[in-house]
Amino acid sequence: MAGGLGTRLKDKTVTMPKGFIGIGDLPMVEWSVQKLFAAGIEEVIIGTGHCDEWYQRLAEQYPCITLFKNEHYAETGSMGTLACCVPGVKGDFLLLESDLIYDAAGLSVLINEPHPNVLLASGPTQSGDEVYLEADTAGNFKKHSKNRALIGDLAGELVGITRLTRDTLDKMAAYMKAHLADEPKMEYETAMAAVSQSGDANRIFIRKLEYYLWREVDDENHLAMAKLIYPRIKEAESLRAIRREVLLNPGPATTSDSVKYAQVCPDICPRESEFGDVMEWIGRELSLMAGKPGHVETVLFGGSGTAADEVMISSCIPDSGKLLIVDNGAYGARFAKIAGVYELNFEVFKSSGFLPLDIEALKAKLINGKFTHFAMVYHETTTGLLNPVPELCHFCHEHNITTIIDAVSAFAAIPIDMDTDHIDFMASTSNKNIQGMAGVAFVFCRKEALEKLKDYPMRNYYLNLWDQYQYFQKTRQTRFTPPVQTLYALRQAIIEIKLETIEKRYARYSACWEELLAGVKKMGLKMLVPPEAQSKLITAIIDPPSPAYNFEALHDLARTHGFTIYPGKLSDANTFRIADIGDIRPEEMARFVKVLENYMGSLK
Ligand SMILES: *Cc1c(COP(=O)(O)O)cnc(C)c1O
16 A cells, blocks of 8 residues: 555655655565565555656566556545555455565465454554554454554554455445545545454454564654664564575576475365466466467476476377487487387487587478477577577478477576467476476477377376376366475466566576676686577586596585586586576676686696
């Protein structure tokens, strides 16, 4: 709720909404928005009014913010602004003030509460502006007042963070409408109290945290208090931080703490419809990242990225089909191994692991060999070589050849549109650029290509694409136990990539790569792949010529500084590999480069 004039802060809020007052290094409202997304909130709706252009700029920065403006903000109270937001509310939600600073623990407490409607209260704040709360005998919100004498037994002080159902919101809006004439400036607490006492379905439970750290900022005095409490909130939140390990191996990638914490959730049977909602949401959001709305279906399996590769190779080729596989690295070779296990009719187009493909030769082979299916790795993680997938898939499309792409280490960094790129089937996984936990494999399917699979032979059971797809369509369940907690982490990872966007994520990865590149050049090290053919996601560096060089020693040294690195994977070149995917920042790559420099210095 951010519609108010904030008149008690006078000069600070004449041309700026209250929420933009900075405490620490961010405006209060931005701090709050970040905490909400980190707590698993999918969308933030801001009810604006006074100086709403500030919020328009905020919404440009955070793609998951929607704004609703209360045109009558000067003549209405907070309930008027809340009522303007009703059309945007899709389900349960948290209701907050824009001018709060608070410990994020309050959000998880409300999300965890078994009561559908919960109001957060604290012990005494001595703020001088307390809103006192009274509960009924069952602990539900009954009355509030700034005048302590009007409140019976004190149930706590109102914080200004509440969890509500859509139904309760509708009742509050109806209450406001019925009382508009007598109370045009109604605050939403008034509607909440009335609705809470109107019947069981909408009662609002008061959850009191005696020592909760928070402040609302309504005047200069509050602002001074908020600045004192801010470092205490920071400290309390830092106690929940998890020791940072920067993974520079090519997946599993470094994850944010919010992704790690998303796995800690109530036990749930994955056959409950609530969990069906979670999987459906994940599938829908992933599909939107891979193609145009309605064109792509995402099918989820419990398994690593190789499971998704095996799903595609075993499910997407009819007995009459003939498959050409490009092998220019370990993952292309893996495709061929899988095709061999299933005894498919296939051939391999072998190419150098570090030089760009001979595209014309490959096209000629596709035509002359009368291939019906084509499989290739988008980004060969073996060396960091980026293959020209759109060009080749375009060619295949013109010649009616079905395309099967391993985009395990490309998806969610390299922009991909399966429609315009003509990719029919594509594999990825939860633990690479999407920055989730290991354990969910996904196969993206263009709808028309997917429909053809229903007549194809079922060559295996667990990894069958059509069966898994059909079953989920019918039941909103996976056929077998899904990795429940990993899916919750994936849900959080998707929230975070929607906020960052794929373009900006690739820009961040590229900035990390630039740091590495500069260091490598400075140290006189050589890279296996020419920079123009590199993905900028992983770099294979040729072992230093010094006889004193030892990968294990370098690995162990890096580990003591919180970095994990990975050996090379080619038989014909001695390399080590540095990936720059995951929740990592350019400053961290710069620190790693220093470690590498120190090690290189020790060799001489
Ligand atoms: C990581 C990766 C895989 C999957 O490997 P898993 O060990 O099964 O997770 C497949 N293909 C490519 C290109 C990869 O980078």
